[in-house]
Amino acid sequence: MLRRLTIRDFVIVDRLELEFAAGFGALTGETGAGKSILLDALGLALGGRGEGSMVRVGREKADIAAEFDLEEGGVLARWLAEQDLPTEDGMVILRRVVDAGGRSRGWINGTPATLAQLREAADFLADIHGQHAHHALLRGDAQRVLLDTHAGAQVLAREVADSYRQWQQAATALKAAQQDTEASARERELLGWQIKELDELGFNAAEWSELNAEHARLAHAASLMEGADATLATLDEGDFAICAMLGQLDARMAELAAIDAGLGEVRELLSSAAVQADEALHALRRYRDRLDLDPERLAEVERRISVVMDMARKYRSAPEDLPGLLKGWKVRLEELEASVDPVRLTEAEARTRRRYGELAAKLSAVRRPAAGRLSAEITEAMQTLAMAGGCFEVALEPCEPSVSGLEQVEFRVAVNPGQALRNMAKVASGGELSRIGLAIQVMTSRDSATPTLIFDEVDVGIGGRVAEIVGKLLARLGKDRQVLCVTHLPQVAACADWQWQIAKAEKGGETLSAVTPLDAAARIEEIARMLGGVHITDTTRQHAAEMLATTSG
Template sequence: MLCQLSINNFAIVRFLELDFKAGMTSITGETGAGKSIAIDALGLCLGNRADANTVRAGASKTEVSARFALADVPLAKRWLEDNDLELDNECILRRTISTDGRSRAYINANPVPLAQLKSLGQLLVGIHGQHAHHAMLKSEHQLTLLDNYANHKLLLDAVSNGYQRCKIVEKELKQLKMSQQQRLARKQLLQYQVEELNEFSIEENEFEQIEAEHKKLANGTELVESCQNQLFLLQENDQGSIEYLLNNAISQAQVLEGYDPKLTNITAMLNDAFIQVQESTNELTHYLDGLELDPEHLAYLEQRLSKVMQLSRKHQVQPNKLYTHHQALLSELNELGSNEDKLEEVQLQLLQCREHYLQHAKKLNQSRSRYAKELDKKVTQSIHELNMPKGKFTIDIQFNAESVSSNGCDHIEFLVSTNPGQELQALAKVASGGELSRIGLGIQVITAKKVSTPTLIFDEVDVGISGPTAAVVGRMLRILGNSTQVFCVTHLPQVAGNGHQHMFVNKHTKAGNTETSMVPLDKPSRIEELARLLGGDMITNNTLANAKELLQ
């Protein structure tokens, strides 16, 4: 329930702080006084769009805050808990707009995005504007009204989720089909390339091995000659091999060691060198004995190496990357094969999604049909009370499995007959302006009873209604106010008189500045205001008497 609304520097309001009560609050005022200004200001707290024009002339910013009691609003309390914004059993929404158009939103003193303010606001306040009757002529709005009355949110969510899932799978299938031709062309190319590489069948690290072995065999003659020259220098040179010379040096060092023990290390190092030379000789001899210069194997390696270079150029990769490239092409070819299976899988998945969606859509249709019959009776009874005693109202629901949307497969149309013998026809074709107002108001009041929103605002929804019908509308809103907080901006005394409380909006100019104020009326002031609504500026004893009757 809305408990308090504070308005600073909004349009022609300098400052207002309003306390509200439960029940029905009537709001009246002179033409042009700005009867809807408090509702417009509250709309800012509920996340409505705003611009710099809302800032009062001469002020730097507009600030509006609204305080709600949440003891009987479990949905709003849960929303606050889920968003870590809870504050006992109340909630304060605040909005500021500066002259440069910048807007800031707060929930319980925490800065929040405007979308969060709007999301919470929908759980706290429902606004029925004076143009709602015309919106009711649209099929999509009629559907929303029926769904609000049925309050089958779980079914709506299930249908919406199923629809979104179908859309996702449809998109995936479309992408798979669109790329099918490219995949086929790519697959043919890959098959040719992979067959060629399979035939060559290069092994991992084979290029490096071929390159090393080819280098050795291609330089076989130089290797043999060089090894033989090394052995000749190390051991086989009769005129002075390295072994011979080292052996003589060791003998001389041993003689010198006898003269001076400090030369012992020299002998040891020469002995080590002699051993290293002998081991080198043995290694070279062993290598030379095992060296095979096979011309046929060399030709095979040259052929293999040439093929590697050819394929590398063809595939535009480095020779040492050819094996990796081959494996990558194999993997891509296998994946393309699995994509064909994926296409069949997604097609089946889409059929299952659509079947699942239709199951929920049919359940939603059944729920709508059930509640439509209930609403038919209540709206028909309501328009009888609103001075259309022979009127009849019904909701036509057509289910079309081919016409899918996030709201299901139903086409909704409000049908009405306002006179005896008249066939049921679409609301837009039959109802006059006044009749449309009465039918629309009846529907709004009836559906509002089923909505869990704790505060409802009716902003001049009684346009086009007068006389006894206005009195019925007033009683309807008062009865609604017994269970829900109701605000009704009206120009009709029959409606205003049914309020549990009454607020008056006044506009005045002082020192060249225009201001709007809004004050609660006590009983005597209320009688005067109702008399003004009844008789205009000339308030007589008769109008005062009539005003007292309205309050009784």
């Protein structure tokens, strides 16, 4: 549940730090005092749209932080772990900052978070019903989603949608294969010929490096032999052979170093040079022994290089890229062969169609009883909402297989006894639609897993006995959840477990919004104001006290 909301420089709020309690809480006050502003601020922390106009005039930024209880081991805790976001001790804090230019940043438990992450976390924490939310219920897609939520079939509905898309992809592939066999056959024939040609070439990238190295060696064999012989003669032949002279110098320097240790370093350098010259001599002899003129091998290597180069030019590729080209052709050929395999494609289409049919039938079986239950619950609620004799029905009309299943969901209503059930959008007046929508929202909120439910003036257009019934509905909901409701109706506010008054106040020449938690006496005064307006009499106060006493009992 929501524990704390901290607001800084948001619209007409300078600084507020609000501590929330469990149960049903009512937020009341005069029109324009800022009741809905508090919920707008909370909505911003939950990932709502941020605008520069939300920043209080003359300030650089608005800063909102909302602290919620975090159930250990719950779905939100697991989600935070999956997102590599830290978890505080039994709490989760969502923070949002919007600057005057409209740019915003978000954090979850102090770690920077994207707007999408804030919204996803919010799905586990709070559900906000705006005062015009009932208008969304006129859309068929919203009605279907609401029924599936009421039926606990959200996951199954997603599986149906996924399986429908898979079925359509398989059907499209089958149809395309049947219509494009000639073009596919030409491409497969060409690929087969090209693959055969490169397979017969038997070429790989490593061979290309080896061919070039061998060609360079064979093509310059005479120069290599001449240079090797000359170097060998210099190292080991004649009176001035380098290896022999270095050996003599090393021996002489050893004698001198025995007399003067200061020559030790020079002697070590000469000794090292002698060893390295000797090693170079032996390595060069081994190389020269292997080196020989081989014009036949040179011609063979040149022919191989020429064949590879011709093939590379033919396919407009670098020689070393030919193996990759061959691999790509083989993959494409496999795809084409699979795409024109009528048996495989037909089996895939049939398999995905059966899978969709099974899931869709299962979804229909879940929807039917849920539709009946929801119809009965909303019909019962209508009897107490000034629509006695009215009837509500969640109709399931069979339709062609679609991404949403085998039926269309339609909300139908008859607001008066004896009337035929018709589409809700075509029958209900504004006031009736508001009451029906409220009943639907309250009833289906019980299906939500979110611990905090927020209603922003959803009771617009009702009053009197109906308002009292709405208040009792919200109070009943507050037994299991935290329920926050912005209301202008005293009958609704009187049913709350606790109440805050939101009012405007002058501070430093500015008009700012202030929040006051109300005790028992203050609640009587506030509800009396809601009942009687500007002039509050003792009779009004007595009425307010009676309302509170009756609802608390």
